[in-house]
Amino acid sequence: MPHILLAEDEPRITSFVASGLEAAGCTVEIAATGPAALEAAGSGRADLMVLDIGLPALDGFEVLRRLRARGSALPVIILTARDSAEDTVAGFEEGANDYMPKPFRFDELLVRIRARLGDSRIASSPASLVVDDLELDYRARRLVVAGRLVDLSAREFALAEQFLRNPDQVLSREQLLSRVWALDFDPASNVVEVYVRYLRRKIGSERIATVRGMGYRLVTPAPG
Incomplete structure (x- = not known):
């Protein structure tokens, strides 16, 4: 390693x-x-x-x-x-x-x-990231939602990536600020809330749940 x-x-x-x-x-x-x-x-x-x-x-x-x-x-x-x-x-x-x-x-x-x-043990970036019927295409820089292509801005793409990498996990506002706006964010801004709203419009509001007082969670269907 x-x-x-x-x-x-x-x-x-x-x-x-x-x-x-x-x-x-x-x-x-x-x-x-x-x-x-x-x-x-x-x-x-x-x-x-x-x-x-x-x-x-x-x-x-x-x-x-x-x-x-x-x-x-x-x-x-x-x-x-x-x-x-x-x-x-x-x-x-x-x-x-x-x-x-x-x-x-x-x-x-x-x-x-x-x-x-020159080390193949370091994982290269995948071509896509799939969770249920959501597929994030790294090469085309867009999202496929139940077979439908959705174009995303750079920030929307980075935000979607965080949710797809952590399905069903609560991500706090601070975690999202750090990971998506790592180099240029104002901690007092409402930028996370704004971009979550943008993303919900494109993938469906029911897919991203608000966990009151804690953050946001990508919802995936329960098994069986």
């Missing part, structure tokens, strides 16, 4: 990336500061590090610089909001193997990790 070191200090991003990597069959070790990342990277446990530049105490560039100075060949993918040409060049000059700007698509990050590791 690939061991990924995630060096990131933003809790929402950490939760979003870690949950995706674990679902893909990886073990994840988290380091929230530069010194912690450097120590964990030098331990020999990790197969690859996903590294944020804006770490506290020691920034990602310095972590990478010191790691390479020690002779470590650990594959490193920089994941950062600093996306200028100068920062990108600096990242590669310090020894990064890849550089991804935020905001990012998780499936692209997963593809890059698989490519760096």
Whole structure:
């Protein structure tokens, strides 16, 4: 099982990336500061590090610089909001193997990790996700509802994916904010409620139940 070191200090991003990597069959070790990342990277446990530049105490560039100075060949993918040409060049000059700007698509990050590791044990993104008569088509970026094609916006698609990945489970507003609007949401907004309403209009209001005081749940038919 690939061991990924995630060096990131933003809790929402950490939760979003870690949950995706674990679902893909990886073990994840988290380091929230530069010194912690450097120590964990030098331990020999990790197969690859996903590294944020804006770490506290020691920034990602310095972590990478010191790691390479020690002779470590650990594959490193920089994941950062600093996306200028100068920062990108600096990242590669310090020894990064890849550089991804935020905001990012998780499936692209997963593809890059698989490519760096050459590891088939990391599950690739499926072509579709099926729950009962709902099928989420990743290639066409649309939903099939009882044989009927439904076009979704990018946010609607991401929200539908969360429900289909967790059928009959209650997903809180905070979980949905973190997973769907991980990088750019206002915690005080009603964006979840608005997009749940949009999605209900397209797939049927009865399919997404409101669990009062807790969140929302994708309803699937009872067996037999």
